[in-house]
Amino acid sequence: MAGTLALAEPFKVGVCYDLSKAYTFATPQVSQAAMDVAKLINMQGGIGGEPVEVIVRDHGNEPQRGIECYSRLSREGVFVFDTLSTPVSLAILPRAMEDGRILMQSLVGRGDAVDGTVFEWVYPVGPTYWGQMANDIRYIKQLHDDDLSDVKIGYIYFDYPFGQEPIEILKTLSQKEGFELLLYPVPLPGSDQSGAWSKMRRDNPDHVISWMLGGAHVVASKEMQRNRIPMDKYISVNWLNEVDIANIGAEAATGLKRGTNVVGGQDVPLRLEIINKLYDEGEGSGPLVNTQDVYYNTGLAMYSIIFEAARRAADLEGMPITAESYKKGLESLENYDANGLMAPITVTAEDHGGGGKTRIEMWDGETWVPQTDWIAAYGEVVWDVVRESSSKYGE
Incomplete structure (x- = not known):
């Protein structure tokens, strides 16, 4: 039993x-x-x-x-x-x-x-990736005096379930907060991002949230340099580590941010x-x-x-x-x-x-510096989406 x-x-x-x-x-x-x-x-x-x-x-x-x-x-x-x-x-x-x-x-x-x-x-x-994304949006809102109505947020992501997972909550929060959401899918394993970043240069989003892994962060950093996009626009999913920073270059990575739930x-x-x-x-x-x-x-x-x-x-x-x-x-x-x-x-x-709960950390050239306390934002919004989705399980 x-x-x-x-x-x-x-x-x-x-x-x-x-x-x-x-x-x-x-x-x-x-x-x-x-x-x-x-x-x-x-x-x-x-x-x-x-x-x-x-x-x-x-x-x-x-x-x-x-x-x-x-x-x-x-x-x-x-x-x-x-x-x-x-x-x-x-x-x-x-x-x-x-x-x-x-x-x-x-x-x-x-x-x-x-x-x-x-x-x-x-x-x-x-x-979850939904909750982590909601916390990222809350951080960005904080940077804009709690008003996202004239803000563009780009989302660059692996175009398979890992990267697609947060899109639903992103669209929901875009409707709620009024920011413009721009999607930039990239194929696995993330070695070819040139088209996405060239389009991003033209679109000029205020912030870029990244749902990629491993070496794809290094590729992204090179494309950002090539397209003259400032590193401090980049907010990564939690999957970004010390090896990635070393491969990007400690100084070149200055200003880059990530969400995390661990110290x-x-x-x-x-x-x-x-x-x-x-x-x-x-x-x-x-x-x-x-x-x-x-x-x-x-x-x-x-x-x-x-x-x-x-x-x-x-x-x-x-x-x-x-x-x-x-x-x-x-x-x-x-x-x-x-x-x-x-x-x-x-x-x-x-x-x-x-x-x-997660917090946002920024790489200052030598170490990670917390930018927020541990936060869990948009709880009602996230749970509305959760219940809507979970209610369909087994159908």
Whole structure:
């Protein structure tokens, strides 16, 4: 029966990731962080007196391989899964819903899956792309004295589900706030952006929001220089890291902004504890250099949430943890920020996203400087779009 499956010991999380194709700019750091968090927990006695384990498998960003990973690990007793891929998450979601297994969906997948009244087993904890986009618009509005009526906002994006996901909320906010929305789709993998930026030079938007990944940011920066578009117009989705800055050039990137739900830098308490207890003792799960990246911090945040929910499930319902008790653990998280690592989240049975807070950071040539507090803007607007979309699930 859904929700009653007991996990075989140790407590396992199925990490079905793309380790070989599209998302290799981030998955090594995130999966390494997942394994490090598990090691640290086990050093501290595990959860409920039992060890924890993350099982990492490659799906190559291919939905069918993701389904195979899900099916195989399900047979081994796993019922908490993470894919870090929108196409794979979309493929697994109906199966997880039917099977009563937990699909974690942080920073990927369906934006409307925050609606826990419909997507009972899906948890996009953290900002969805809809929420992150809404927060970007709120920041831009703040820059224009709360009046966007004469503002042009360009949106450059990969023309596939990841980039297309925020368009609905962008159009809704354009109608609400009166700004002119200009769309600039680019084909994968983002190496050919010349036409989009040439058109942007002619259109001259006041701000450019970018939903691209990895090396595409470097291509964008070169096109901006070629078209004499100032870097401070550029606001990236959260997928922009220290490697991208180095490839753009620290000075050339000055003024560039990104949305984020995790704290950047190397001085966060959990990372320092892991370095001290694992890496300094030769027990790290991968290269030390990977821990110096914001995507590593993203992984620390994601798996702090996953294991904190398991800890609370054990406290609330005892051992062994079941899918149903794990749900209760997740839905007991209130203002949880993993000791300052990320935007605080509060998960409920209705809101599986945790509140959707992000902040805008600007690269000043040497480091990231916050431009806002943690914010969650346009909540009613976002949730109207969420409910309209989620109501169509299963039709």
